[in-house]
Amino acid sequence: EVYTVTVDPLGTEVQCRADQPILDACLRAGVWLPHACTHGTCGTCKAEVTDGEVDFGEASSFALMDFEREEGKALLCCAMPRSDVTIEGDVELEQGITMHPVSDYTGTVVELSDCATDTRRLLLDLDREMAFNPGQYVSLEVPGTGQTRTYSMANVPAEPGRVELHIRRTPGGLATDNWIFKTLEVGDEIRLSGPYGRFFFRPARPEPMLMIAGGTGQAPITSIIRHALAEAEQRITLYAGGRTTEHLYNVALFRELQQRYPDRFHYRPCLSEQRAEGYAAGRVTDVLDAELDTCTGHVAYVCGPPPMVDATLKTLMRKRLFPRDIYREDFFDAR
Numbered sequence: 001e002v003y004t005v006t007v008d009p010l011g012t013e014v015q016c017r018a019d020q021p022i023l024d025a026c027l028r029a030g031v032w033l034p035h036a037c038t039h040g041t042c043g044t045c046k047a048e049v050t051d052g053e054v055d056f057g058e059a060s061s062f063a064l065m066d067f068e069r070e071e072g073k074a075l076l077c078c079a080m081p082r083s084d085v086t087i088e089g090d091v092e093l094e095q096g097i098t099m100h101p102v103s104d105y106t107g108t109v110v111e112l113s114d115c116a117t118d119t120r121r122l123l124l125d126l127d128r129e130m131a132f133n134p135g136q137y138v139s140l141e142v143p144g145t146g147q148t149r150t151y152s153m154a155n156v157p158a159e160p161g162r163v164e165l166h167i168r169r170t171p172g173g174l175a176t177d178n179w180i181f182k183t184l185e186v187g188d189e190i191r192l193s194g195p196y197g198r199f200f201f202r203p204a205r206p207e208p209m210l211m212i213a214g215g216t217g218q219a220p221i222t223s224i225i226r227h228a229l230a231e232a233e234q235r236i237t238l239y240a241g242g243r244t245t246e247h248l249y250n251v252a253l254f255r256e257l258q259q260r261y262p263d264r265f266h267y268r269p270c271l272s273e274q275r276a277e278g279y280a281a282g283r284v285t286d287v288l289d290a291e292l293d294t295c296t297g298h299v300a301y302v303c304g305p306p307p308m309v310d311a312t313l314k315t316l317m318r319k320r321l322f323p324r325d326i327y328r329e330d331f332f333d334a335r
């Protein structure tokens with residue numbers, strides 16, 4: 001069964017199957033709506049259903065409270081139509097941003113290598129080019145499970161036929177321990193869709209950029225930095241953290257970029273459990289706290305495990321940065 005979803009205030013009509021989340025139908029039709037996790041937990045895609053019936057799907061009761069359901073709110077990444085529906089969407093795009101429709105692709109593994117402890121770099125050649133904004137992510141189908149897992153792209157839009165992912169192993173993880181770290185091989189084909197997410201480079205903001213990354217949170221940050229250095233003019237400082245030199249990767253890449261762009265790019269690798277020459281000692285948030293008096297006049301992009309992101313946000317706000325100047329992406333490890 002297929003229903004019509006009308007997206008107000010545009011009045012755009014999108015066709016949506018009864019088993020398809022409304023967000024998915026809209027993104028594939030090129031109607032951009034805000035979203036982050038696409039799995040019913042963050043609440044970013046919350047919108048009002050002003051007409052018609054929906055099935056709320058797997059919406060978490062924290063992200064969508066009972067009283068909100070009664071008020072007609074739904075999480076569009078989970079909600080599926082049960083009749084023709086009308087939604088009130090936050091369709092406005094920021095200045096200078098073009099969003100690209102979501103589509104399905106097939107990727108062939110061309111490289112799978114260990115880049116740090118329990119961390120792999122996966123390179124896929126796509127069957128056709130994917131347009132995206134640096135910082136966005138793709139969703140991979142885990143073969144034989146009916147499940148998907150999301151990973152941010154570390155490559156840049158100037159390489160549209162290729163996807164680079166940084167993947168951390170979760171002990172016992174369906175996608176990592178049982179597939180990507182076990183049976184996946186060069187030459188295998190993977191079905192994926194994308195691009196997703198609202199964590200991406202804001203080219204219209206001229207302020208110097210503070211980039212803060214923990215673990216595989218380096219993936220979208222790498223994409224944004226490489227893209228911005230090549231295509232834009234902002235000055236960029238990167239604080240990237242890991243436990244030891246064995247855990248922190250891309251160090252050579254960023255050192256090389258610092259040499260190539262000495263006036264625009266400053267790199268601060270941080271180790272929380274080891275002292276080593278050329279590295280700051282401490283967690284990223286603590287190093288940032290000690291080195292910057294104020295963050296006023298900056299724009300920050302933060303990506304990593306939720307506790308690290310939360311701690312960083314507190315530090316940035318204490319240093320006089322406001323939420324409108326901070327873009328964040330939480331990486332959950334349950335993969």
Ligand code: FES
Pocket residue numbers: 034035036037038039040041042043044045046063075076077078
């Ligand atoms: Fe996160 Fe829908 S709840 S995007």
